Amino acid sequence: TARNLFLLPGDGIGPEAMGEVRKIIAYMNEVMNAGFVTDEGLVGGSAYDAHGAAISEGDMQKALAADAVLFGAVGGPKWDSVPYEVRPEAGLLRLRKDLQLFANLRPAICYPALASASSLKPELVEGLDILIIRELTGGVYFGEPKEIIDLGNGQKRGIDTQVYDTYEIERIAGVAFEMARTRQNRVCSMEKRNVMKSGVLWNQVVTETHKAKYSDVQLEHMLADAGGMQLVRQPKQFDVIVTDNLFGDMLSDVAAMLTGSLGMLPSASLGAPDPKTGKRKALYEPVHGSAPDIAGKGIANPIAMIASFAMCLRYSFNLVKEADNLEKAIANVLDKGIRTGDIMAEGCTKVGTTDMGDAILAEFKAL
Amino acid sequence: TARNLFLLPGDGIGPEAMGEVRKIIAYMNEVMNAGFVTDEGLVGGSAYDAHGAAISEGDMQKALAADAVLFGAVGGPKWDSVPYEVRPEAGLLRLRKDLQLFANLRPAICYPALASASSLKPELVEGLDILIIRELTGGVYFGEPKEIIDLGNGQKRGIDTQVYDTYEIERIAGVAFEMARTRQNRVCSMEKRNVMKSGVLWNQVVTETHKAKYSDVQLEHMLADAGGMQLVRQPKQFDVIVTDNLFGDMLSDVAAMLTGSLGMLPSASLGAPDPKTGKRKALYEPVHGSAPDIAGKGIANPIAMIASFAMCLRYSFNLVKEADNLEKAIANVLDKGIRTGDIMAEGCTKVGTTDMGDAILAEFKAL
Ligand SMILES: CC(C)[C@H](C(=O)O)[C@@H](O)C(=O)O
Ligand SMILES: CC(C)[C@H](C(=O)O)[C@@H](O)C(=O)O
Numbered sequence: 098t099a100r101n102l103f104l105l106p107g108d109g110i111g112p113e114a115m116g117e118v119r120k121i122i123a124y125m126n127e128v129m130n131a132g133f134v135t136d137e138g139l140v141g142g143s144a145y146d147a148h149g150a151a152i153s154e155g156d157m158q159k160a161l162a163a164d165a166v167l168f169g170a171v172g173g174p175k176w177d178s179v180p181y182e183v184r185p186e187a188g189l190l191r192l193r194k195d196l197q198l199f200a201n202l203r204p205a206i207c208y209p210a211l212a213s214a215s216s217l218k219p220e221l222v223e224g225l226d227i228l229i230i231r232e233l234t235g236g237v238y239f240g241e242p243k244e245i246i247d248l249g250n251g252q253k254r255g256i257d258t259q260v261y262d263t264y265e266i267e268r269i270a271g272v273a274f275e276m277a278r279t280r281q282n283r284v285c286s287m288e289k290r291n292v293m294k295s296g297v298l299w300n301q302v303v304t305e306t307h308k309a310k311y312s313d314v315q316l317e318h319m320l321a322d323a324g325g326m327q328l329v330r331q332p333k334q335f336d337v338i339v340t341d342n343l344f345g346d347m348l349s350d351v352a353a354m355l356t357g358s359l360g361m362l363p364s365a366s367l368g369a370p371d372p373k374t375g376k377r378k379a380l381y382e383p384v385h386g387s388a389p390d391i392a393g394k395g396i397a398n399p400i401a402m403i404a405s406f407a408m409c410l411r412y413s414f415n416l417v418k419e420a421d422n423l424e425k426a427i428a429n430v431l432d433k434g435i436r437t438g439d440i441m442a443e444g445c446t447k448v449g450t451t452d453m454g455d456a457i458l459a460e461f462k463a464l
Numbered sequence: 465t466a467r468n469l470f471l472l473p474g475d476g477i478g479p480e481a482m483g484e485v486r487k488i489i490a491y492m493n494e495v496m497n498a499g500f501v502t503d504e505g506l507v508g509g510s511a512y513d514a515h516g517a518a519i520s521e522g523d524m525q526k527a528l529a530a531d532a533v534l535f536g537a538v539g540g541p542k543w544d545s546v547p548y549e550v551r552p553e554a555g556l557l558r559l560r561k562d563l564q565l566f567a568n569l570r571p572a573i574c575y576p577a578l579a580s581a582s583s584l585k586p587e588l589v590e591g592l593d594i595l596i597i598r599e600l601t602g603g604v605y606f607g608e609p610k611e612i613i614d615l616g617n618g619q620k621r622g623i624d625t626q627v628y629d630t631y632e633i634e635r636i637a638g639v640a641f642e643m644a645r646t647r648q649n650r651v652c653s654m655e656k657r658n659v660m661k662s663g664v665l666w667n668q669v670v671t672e673t674h675k676a677k678y679s680d681v682q683l684e685h686m687l688a689d690a691g692g693m694q695l696v697r698q699p700k701q702f703d704v705i706v707t708d709n710l711f712g713d714m715l716s717d718v719a720a721m722l723t724g725s726l727g728m729l730p731s732a733s734l735g736a737p738d739p740k741t742g743k744r745k746a747l748y749e750p751v752h753g754s755a756p757d758i759a760g761k762g763i764a765n766p767i768a769m770i771a772s773f774a775m776c777l778r779y780s781f782n783l784v785k786e787a788d789n790l791e792k793a794i795a796n797v798l799d800k801g802i803r804t805g806d807i808m809a810e811g812c813t814k815v816g817t818t819d820m821g822d823a824i825l826a827e828f829k830a831l
Contacts, residue, residue: 172658186658216696217583237604237626238659245661248629255665257626259604263619289713291553292605294612298622322713326721329583329696346656346689347714354693 100133100414103163105140105156105192108176108185109387111169113395114402117454118167121406121423124458129419136163140192141171141185141387151188160192165413166380167406168192170387189382193233196378198366199265200272201231201345202408203384205332205352208361210431211440215357217332227335227352228280230273231345233366235265236295238342261295261341266302268369273339274311283315283336287324287344299341321348328352353384360385360398360439361427363405365412379413381405395449398437400427403457426460467500467781470530472507472523472559475543475552476754478536480762481769484821485534488773488790491825496786503530507559508538508552508754518555527559528745532780534773535559535749540756556749560600563745565733566632567639568598568712569775570751572699572719575728577798578807582724584699594702594719595647597640598712600733602632603662605709628662628708633669635736640706641678650682650703654691654711666708688715695719720751727752727765727806728794730772732779746780748772762816765804767794770824793827 102122106115125131138156139147147153151171152160160166171185181187192198207215207225215222240258248254270286277284286303288296300318307316319327321344327334328348332355340348353362362385368378383401391397404427411420434445435456441447448456469489473482492498505523506514514520518538519527527533538552548554559565574582574592582589607625615621637653644651653670655663667685674683686694688711694701695715699722707715720729729752735745750768758764771794778787801812802823808814815823 181661181664184658190659216585216588216698218585221583240623243661245665252630253665254630255626255628255660255662256607257660257662259622259624259626261622262615263621289710291551292557292713293622293624294548294610295622295624297548298612298620322717325692325714325718326726329718329721331583343656343710344714346659347692347711350689351692351696351718354696359693 098132100131101162101164102133102135103159103166104135104137105160105166105168106137107141107169107171107387108143108173109170109389109392110397111171111387113392113397113450114383114399115167115169117399117450117457118402118406120454120458121403121461124462125419131416140168140188142173142176144188145176145179145183145185149183151183151185152191157191157195160196164376165409166192166196167409168380168382169402170383170385172387173389173392190238192380193366194239196380197234197368198378198380199232199234199369200269200367201233202276202365202367203229203231203349203353203362205229205349205356205362206358207356208358208428208431210428211358211361213357214440214442215355217355221332222355222357225332225356227332228276228337229345229349229352230269230276230337230339231349232265232269232341233345235261236342259293259295259343261298263298263302266299267306270303270306270339271310272367273337274307274314277314277337281336282313283317285317285319285324285335285338287319287321287338287340287348289321291320295341303339324348325351328355349384360437361400361404363401363408365405365408367412377412379409381409395451396438397450398439399450399454400457403427403454422464423461425464426457429460430456465499467498468529468531469500469502470526470533471502471504472527472533472535473504474508474536474538474754475510475540476537476756476759477764478538478754480759480764480817481750481766482534482536484766484817484824485769485773487821487825488770488828491829492786507535507555509540509543511555512543512546512550512552516550518550518552519558524558524562527563531743532776533559533563533747534776535747536769537750537752537754539754540759557605559747560733561606563747564601564735565745565747566599566601566736567636567734568600569643569732569734570596570598570716570720570729572596572716572723572729573725574723575725575795575798577795578725578728580724581807581809582722584722588699589722589724592699592723594699595643595704596712596716596719597636597643597704597706598716599632599636599708602628603709626660626662626710628665630665630669633666634673637670637673637706638677639734640704641674641681644681644704648703649680650684652684652686652691652702652705654686654688654705654707654715656688658687662708670706691715692718695722716751727804728767728771730768730775732772732775734779744779746776748776762818763805764817765806766817766821767824770794770821789831790828792831793824796827797823
């Protein structure tokens with residue numbers, strides 16, 4: 098049976114990075130009979146230029162129908178002053194919301210070959226392997242009211258609303274505990290219960306979910322500000338971190354930067370399993386942005402996009418061996434000293450986007 | 465004329481740290497004729513134990529009447545399950561709100577003698593000197609509604625509200641630009657305008673304030689998540705950072721940890737100048753917490769509390785020379801290799817709380 102992939106390369110370096118994933122898909126179809134069927138759409142600034150919206154209705158339908166969406170990156174100075182409702186990010190936020198992708202998995206791993214690129218002392222990050230589970234369809238990102246009111250007198254009021262219901266916290270906690278069981282079996286939940294009522298509820302529901310169904314997993318609670326500190330102080334103390342949409346945005350970016358491997362980090366955004374088929378809706382995207390300054394030059398690092406495709410193989414198609422091999426291929430290429438400009442180091446060989454993609458594909462074939 | 469100080473040592477190591485400030489106050493009164501008059505109250509868990517509230521009405525009145533409040537730290541496991549309204553933090557939040565201390569100044573400096581204690585590579589933090597200006601009386605900390613609603617069916621809803629009005633953003637931006645003029649003349653404003661309407665307004669008002677009154681200062685805008693990354697990647701790129709209450713909480717903690725000098729960092733929380741006297745209400749507190757695990761052992765590091773008093777001398781009493789000297793005394797003691805346990809390093813002399821306080825006072829006397 099066909100495996101339907103919907104590709105949304107987006108803006109900036111997105112299309113270049115996606116091109117390297119295409120090669121891997123083609124190879125897997127030809128030689129491994131993987132049966133991927135791909136379609137492609139526009140998102141972000143490029144969708145705005147074509148349709149006046151950050152994603153068209155037609156492309157939304159295709160995203161909803163696909164087995165998995167591969168997403169590049171959105172945004173750039175060209176669209177910095179388009180109206181709020183059609184800004185490039187709106188396309189990504191709508192995909193997350195309408196596909197109900199509530200669980201964002203962000204691994205922060207440190208590739209051994211890149212440990213020295215971290216701002217942290219190498220002994221603090223060597224072997225680092227954290228999985229941040231960020232709630233992605235709730236909180237202050239989507240709560241209403243969300244508006245700017247004119248109060249008269251030259252005064253305006255900006256309002257955003259942080260809202261979490263029990264079931265939203267329960268299901269993301271469930272994902273964190275399940276993932277922990279496949280790893281070191283430890284979860285750290287982060288909120289600001291000393292200041293936020295949503296944090297009080299978050300803390301309670303995580304605690305109850307743990308007690309009811311996952312008491313075999315080790316659970317710790319940490320205030321989100323202290324969590325940010327601890328990520329910098331001693332990142333290896335963490336296994337799985339579970340947190341809300343906004344704290345997850347901040348903390349996963351800090352964690353990504355710690356690894357020194359920012360251009361390398363993938364993410365997966367998953368929905369609930371379908372009650373009939375057991376399948377989850379899913380979107381895979383690199384953690385890095387659209388990097389407009391280097392777009393179109395053929396020098397972007399495609400590794401995060403390729404690693405996102407590896408997560409897709411694992412979580413959407415249960416192609417575990419293939420996912421393992423693709424990740425191994427990336428590590429092998431790095432071990433051989435092949436580098437794009439962003440991760441270049443002394444004694445290594447500098448290559449462009451397509452050469453990096455080719456090198457990874459060659460390793461993948463050989464495994 | 466008398467200089468009225470209201471001391472709120474609080475819980476945990478707060479009282480021990482405050483004791484060392486008392487010695488400096490006594491010396492300045494005796495020898496320098498500084499005219500400090502001190503009174504003392506309870507806050508946090510110790511206030512709850514005495515009055516059933518995180519701060520009593522009487523102590524609130526004293527705080528409102530004082531020229532400056534010196535605050536230690538609050539909280540500890542003993543009070544982890546007291547009701548939300550009377551939790552230790554509520555005392556601090558009420559002080560901030562009722563004294564209208566909207567401007568929180570958090571210097572993140574790296575003491576040269578401690579650069580090697582940072583998790584970051586020394587070259588990234590040596591000479592680091594950032595000033596984070598955090599809005600302290602608005603945003604999601606105080607916005608209404610802030611509640612947990614019972615929805616029935618076993619479902620609850622936790623709500624917090626992020627609210628910012630034009631005037632609140634204007635006045636904190638003003639503080640940031642004014643402070644920048646006394647430093648490197650650069651301000652970086654951080655928000656999430658791509659997701660939050662309050663962020664859109666924040667960005668607009670900072671931009672307009674800059675244009676209208678501070679166009680001599682260099683202004684940059686950064687998304688708060690990217691800001692967290694950049695703090696880890698290249699912290700020395702920043703001079704003054706201005707941001708909202710919640711982002712300020714997260715980002716200032718990350719910045720504090722970068723310096724490797726967490727136990728050393730002070731903060732000042734300032735109100736608006738009184739239209740008649742020009743005086744600002746003010747509260748000074750260390751960035752570290754109450755550290756209940758080491759409380760009462762005589763080993764706590766009093767430097768952050770003493771450095772907070774130095775900020776008090778500078779901002780509340782315009783005793784600039786005395787403030788400079790007190791800060792210099794701290795640096796000199798560190799240069800001599802005198803260390804409390806939390807910052808102990810090879811070849812240094814380990815001392816307790818009172819010996820550290822005495823050493824700083826001796827240096828201060830000698831300057
Ligand atoms: C692009 C932006 C809307 C997005 C977010 O804030 O979630 C990004 O920062 C991310 O982390 O995926
Ligand atoms: C104690 C707590 C309420 C407080 C805050 O969140 O503001 C603290 O973390 C701080 O940064 O001063």
